[in-house]
Amino acid sequence: MRKALPWILPPLVVVILAALPWFASPTIIQFGISTLILATLSQSWNIIGGYTGYASFGNSVFYGLGIYGTAVAMVQFGLPFWVGMLVGGLLSVVFAVLLGLPVLRLRGHYFAIATLALAQVMSAIVSNVQVAGGNQGLVLPLFRGDKMFYELALGLLVLATLTVFWLSRSRFGFGLISIREDEDAAAVMGVNTTYYKVIAFALSGVFTALAGGIHAYWITFVEPESAFDITLNVKMIIMAVFGGPGSVFGPIVGAFVLQSVSEILATKISSLAGLFFGLVIVVAVVFMPKGLIDLRKRIGRLGWRYFTRNVKENRL
Amino acid sequence: MGAILEVKGLTKRFSGLVAVNNVSFRVGEGEILGLIGPNGAGKTTIVSLISGTLRPTSGVLRFAGREIQTLPAFRRAQLSIGRTFQVMKPFPGLSVVDNVAVGALFGSGGGHSDLSGAREAARHWLDFVGLAHRADQHADSLGGPDRKRLELAKALAMKPKLLLLDEVMAGLNLVEIDEVIEVVKKVRAEGISILVIEHVMKAIQRLSDRLMVLHHGEKIAEGHPDEVLNDIHVIEAYLGRRRV
Structure with a gap:
């Protein structure tokens, strides 16, 4: 039974989550949609950031491309929603390959800085494109159906998670992990590092863009500032790191826990919510730098020593 | 020759x-x-x-x-062509056997396509260099001499x-040193x-x-x-x- 649990639990959770809209209040469903989208974003970031070790700040560009791909296709060309999602996904793949090739040559901080600039640039470009509505943005046709958005977001999260699950136990995934651990060593062992990195970037991009598409149709209004919002990218990273980067379920757990915490804080003490939220993250990073997943794995054996050891190992 | x-x-x-x-x-x-x-x-x-x-x-x-x-x-x-690094480059976050499995997965001619086959091959090479008893530990827990062996096993798993x-x-x-010399001689006996x-x-x-x-x-x-x-x-x- 103990051995079977890891195989039974995830499908069970999915079934329960899928059934939720038929029981829960509209507020809960709204919260569910935004959390599922954030979990998908965090899981997507996990592919390039957690598994490949490239801390991307460019994922908000993928998100923006997904949002605008969907919005432009639906508003300006009258295409159906799913075509819009497809357009957004394709745009993100093109972007990942074209920009990934030069940018993924940079390592560490340099990669982070280069991708950080991309979101600002894209926001400025889109503001000046007429077909994308310029500064004014675009208004999408209204579709009342939170249940559908909820199930779509859940489906996408499941798909992204299955992809990451495959990564965790495939040759391709091991290639990515070896790049994260030591790129030079990976190359002399036969890993085509450039190709692997670009594919990882594109995979990360596709799921992010599809999540953006769902978001656009759900919110029905898009504008450059919020579509290419860098703070959203920071959120993806925080959630993935909080839950456990480079693990299959860490980013999802991180997203759900942090969203719940911030929701509770926002309703109880709205003005101080931001402060407490920051405090939670600082404490988490200091005492459990490998995330909740690692904490769950090792706290049983180590007890309180788990925290002191982390603090010592990181020389704090 | x-x-x-x-x-x-x-x-x-x-x-x-x-x-x-x-x-x-x-x-x-x-x-x-x-x-x-x-x-x-x-x-x-x-x-x-x-x-x-x-x-x-x-x-x-x-x-x-x-x-x-x-x-x-x-x-x-x-x-x-396989190499080891003077400044050793283990994959610190992976287990010893998975370190070596990377060599078996990629390496010469593209290597194994499946993880379990690669891990099996990795265990063989760990045994070859005398590191089988630490296969399931984390690579960063190894001391200097064992890191050298790991470095060697990683390169060998590539079938160079x-x-x-x-x-x-x-x-x-x-x-x-004597132990490593014996291992290197064994490697040569494999035709490498x-x-x-x-x-x-x-x-x-x-x-x-x-x-x-x-x-x-x-x-x-x-x-x-x-x-x-x-x-x-x-x-x-x-x-x-x-x-x-």
Whole structure:
């Protein structure tokens, strides 16, 4: 039974989550949609950031491309929603390959800085494109159906998670992990590092863009500032790191826990919510730098020593 | 005896500094060629040039009859050139067996396609280098000597035809050195050609079929180990010129 649990639990959770809209209040469903989208974003970031070790700040560009791909296709060309999602996904793949090739040559901080600039640039470009509505943005046709958005977001999260699950136990995934651990060593062992990195970037991009598409149709209004919002990218990273980067379920757990915490804080003490939220993250990073997943794995054996050891190992 | 590796006029410049200057040599099939020289002679640079970590400024590298100097490192690995790093590069977050499995998954000819097959092969190579008992530990928990073994197992799992060993014995005690020498001999018995860099003279003298000496990036001697070590230029390079 103990051995079977890891195989039974995830499908069970999915079934329960899928059934939720038929029981829960509209507020809960709204919260569910935004959390599922954030979990998908965090899981997507996990592919390039957690598994490949490239801390991307460019994922908000993928998100923006997904949002605008969907919005432009639906508003300006009258295409159906799913075509819009497809357009957004394709745009993100093109972007990942074209920009990934030069940018993924940079390592560490340099990669982070280069991708950080991309979101600002894209926001400025889109503001000046007429077909994308310029500064004014675009208004999408209204579709009342939170249940559908909820199930779509859940489906996408499941798909992204299955992809990451495959990564965790495939040759391709091991290639990515070896790049994260030591790129030079990976190359002399036969890993085509450039190709692997670009594919990882594109995979990360596709799921992010599809999540953006769902978001656009759900919110029905898009504008450059919020579509290419860098703070959203920071959120993806925080959630993935909080839950456990480079693990299959860490980013999802991180997203759900942090969203719940911030929701509770926002309703109880709205003005101080931001402060407490920051405090939670600082404490988490200091005492459990490998995330909740690692904490769950090792706290049983180590007890309180788990925290002191982390603090010592990181020389704090 | 056919040559697995032929090096002609290999040169590497780092903006002004000539690290390797017009060096030519060959490694025979099944041969162990020793490469020695004082610090900064360019030994590791040569290994990096052959493995593709660095690109040569000029010169020709021919591996199994094929020119490889323009190929990226991963292609050369797939053609079955394996190397170890002097500054060891384990994948610290992975278990010991998974470290080696990466070599089996990629490596020569693309390697295994499935994880379980690769892990099985990895266990075989861990056993080969005498590290099987630590297979399931984290790589960063290994001490110096075991890290050297891990480095060796990772390269072997790639099923190389040519193995480049960059100071796998540095920092080991005499007993450990003997153990590594035995492992290297076992590797050669598998039909693998080896280029070995070493500071431990006794070890390299015992291991090598031939010895090549590098000084300031140039080859100053080559031949039978006993002759080379008695060569006056080699002694000068290591100990300095005798003043009269």
